[in-house]
Amino acid sequence: MKEKIKEETQHCQGKKGFLAKLKQIGPGALVAAAFIGPGTVTTATICGASFGYTLLWAMLFSIIATMVLQEMSSRLGVVTRKGIGEALRNQFDSPTLKWMSIILVISAIGIGCAAYETGNILGGALGLETITGISGNIWGPVMGIIAFLFLWTGSYNIIEKILVGLVGVMSVTFILTAIIIRPDIGAILKGFFAPTIPKGGLMLAVSLIGTTVVPYNLFLHASAVQERWNSAEELSKSRLDTLLSIGLGGAISSAIIITAAATFKDTGIVPNNAGEMAIQLEPLLGTWAKWFFGIGLFAAGFSSSVTSPLAAAYATVEALGWKNDFKSTKFKLIWGIVLIVGIIGSGLGKSPVTIILFAQAANGILLPIIALFLMILMNNEDRLGEYANSKFQNLLGWIVTAVAFGLGIKSLYSVLQKLIG
Template identity: 40%
Template sequence: MRSKFRGGPAIIITAAFIGPGTITLCVLAGVQNGFSLLWAMLLSIFITIVIQNTTARISFTTRRGLAESLLLQTSNPIVKFLLGALLISAIFIGNAAYEAGNLTGALVGIQTLTPKIDFYFGTDFYFLPLLVGSLVAVLIVLGSHKLLKNILIGIVLLMSISFVLTAVLTQPNVMEVLLGMFIPSFNSKDTLTIVGLLGTTVVPYNLFLHAALVKKESLSLQALRLDTFFAVSLGGLVSLSIIICAAALQGQSIQSATDLGLALAPLYGYFAPVLLSLGFFAAGVTSAITAPMAAAFVVCECFGWRSNSWGYKSTALLVLVCGILFSSLQIKPIEVIRFAQITNGILLPVVGFFILILINNSRLMRGQTAGLGLNVLLFSIEFFFLFLGVKSLGLIF
């Protein structure tokens, strides 16, 4: 009997974490530090693979979403209500913040490729986010999860090809790239950049999104592990490629992927900014679809709604509308992205703690609990999440 590997839900996770925020931070890391922080991105990819695989294992064994499993940890109605309220508030607010940055990022990619056209209602409401948001809304309301997955696969491949080809165009020194990836080096002024790279890759809402998708899958656990490994590794390749592109202009005044593309054009030709713009647009669109999906799954699991109910679509549209309003009211992308990254850092240790509880609950996991090696990894990752959370709070206060 011949077995054939087919893609699972993890490609949607790749679509989610490679957004405008990730691209912006990777650009800044490359411009400011060259290849020296490639190891931090490699570490973040390893952590993401471990934590996403653990979440998938929990969902595969229990056939429940992550929020469902968390709420089953207590029978106290007050505690259950507070936990549900925390999950809904945290994921909804975080994803609404991400959504504005996603839509704005997609528009930045469009406007780099085409003559700039501005449409305003009055003086303060920008019209283009409404157009892009409407397209996303149609996909969410009318498209099945299978259709959305296929669309996201196509866009992720476009994004991957765009950024990897741009990195190749810069003709980096291979030995320097390898040293940057496998020989850690940094000083104290790089701490926030490292925290940002890790925080933008290990995204809390992706854990809930992955679990919600896995519980519906017919793949084996081994196939799900391979799916996660390959999909997240592809996302890591994209992030590494962006850092390598930006390293070609180390020390210059570059603040975004758009600036990077324009600066690369005289050195590497017209295709460099075109490829980067296509990649930036693709990153914005994929994340604009997945952020509402994740929030909707969490709300449905907390209230016991089916994922094909009016509640799912209403919640997803509400997140999308918040993103459209923030983006249309011309809130600067860097402010929205920064808020989202801070929220992400605060949520990480909380979610990591609950995953440790779930994976070691023999009744819930039907005897398939974590072994010593995985527990050591997860405890180490949880301490690291606490470090990220403290750093994120430091940015606020």
């Protein structure tokens, strides 16, 4: 009897311990919510519809790469109490190298966030258009204004809680749908572990990586962890947060590719609007699929339209040595500019799908630049001491950076060929 009571007590304590760990999830979920945006939903759907399960390897690489780079970013923030922008500003002794790196990073993040923001707002507006029938180019500016008001409150806690909830709802729906449709398990395993790039699939592979390993998320994460954890002793909590959140995000993205492949691949249909994309949820939701997908796309767009300007503001103020504060005028000015660019872009009448895919490809090309700078920072033993990259962490980091460089160069070459042609 005593042994049984002891076992039950240990079981309860174990459950409480696990729940306590889940409560630590926060900044990582913010990152996951940022990359599970309209870009991910759209790109993953088109990947599955166009090439079936073939490009699942790109998603697997993306998730591993995201875990590797985001862990470094969060470690930098927790240990040094500095964001990437500030750490980079202090990295080089040469004024020329210092300002070249600052200008390059700010330019890359500025371009990436501005392109992303237009796609985020248009993606969310596309969801509302599906439900209401009102043009997304009208909903876009409305969404942008709502995001502006949301950011103006300057409350990290409110933003974090809402985004964690959105990621949870999306994960349940897409993952359950992927299970219900009973996809070809053999084809899925082949897609994950036998990398191939089908003809015409390079840009989509790079876009898939660009929508998951988002450069601005590295800046966002390094700054956000400082709001939650105060010392290197809490690194284990930060790592758990990163691995669980990004793992969940990867499961969602993979589920979208799988449901799209099972739904569209053999039909020859490549969906180009939210109404057509919603068909993949019909096995679970039936006639409610259109409504749920529209609301989900809006939620994804809204969450990302908040985090993108936020990341741009963190990166810029840190790199320039300005005060890193939600309520400071300069901080608000930076995210305000990115948001305004997104609002203007959303009202121009361009195709949301085209803009979203362009933003993902642009981020895929910018990624290796940011990854290279992060690797330099993480090998600074004067700043990080025993928490600098180990040989194994360097190996993983350089592999990710090298693959990103290779795909980025091939993608850029492909784009230039099309422009010249």
